Amino acid sequence: MSVLEEVLEEEYHRSVRLRMNLEREISALPKGSVRVRQIRGREYYYLNYREGDKVRSDYIPADEVDELREKIMRRRQLKAALAEQARDQKKLERALGRRPHVD
Numbered sequence: 875m876s877v878l879e880e881v882l883e884e885e886y887h888r889s890v891r892l893r894m895n896l897e898r899e900i901s902a903l904p905k906g907s908v909r910v911r912q913i914r915g916r917e918y919y920y921l922n923y924r925e926g927d928k929v930r931s932d933y934i935p936a937d938e939v940d941e942l943r944e945k946i947m948r949r950r951q952l953k954a955a956l957a958e959q960a961r962d963q964k965k966l967e968r969a970l971g972r973r974p975h976v977d
Contacts, residue, residue, distance in 0.1 A: 883974045886966045889959050890976050896956045903949040906930075908939060 875883075906923025909931070919934040921942065934942055967973050 879970060882966055882970050886963060886970070886974045887976065889963050889966065893956060893959045893963075896952050896959065900949055900952045900956065903945050903952070904942060905946070905949060907946065908934065908943055 904921065904923070906921050909920050909922050911918045911920060917936075919936060919939045920931045921934050922929060922931050924930070
């Protein structure tokens with residue numbers, strides 16, 4: 875195996891490890907979005923998310939809204955990074971002409 879192939883395979887393995895870490899962190903974060911409802915002149919916050927083919931809505935206390943929004947934003951950033959890693963892996967597979975074996 876050439877030096878270039880070894881470097882590409884090493885990068886592929888690094889990318890696989892990074893994707894697994896991203897997936898693990900994403901699974902620990904909430905999904906969905908925060909919605910505000912006006913009921914009798916007061917604002918109430920709800921986390922809306924999909925569970926199967928149903929849309930769920932859970933109440934959020936007002937003092938937890940900012941923290942939840944930060945977690946949702948972090949999840950979106952990680953999902954974008956995960957998609958980028960998937961694209962990078964495809965490029966590495968094309969460069970190698972095969973899919974490297976992952977331990």
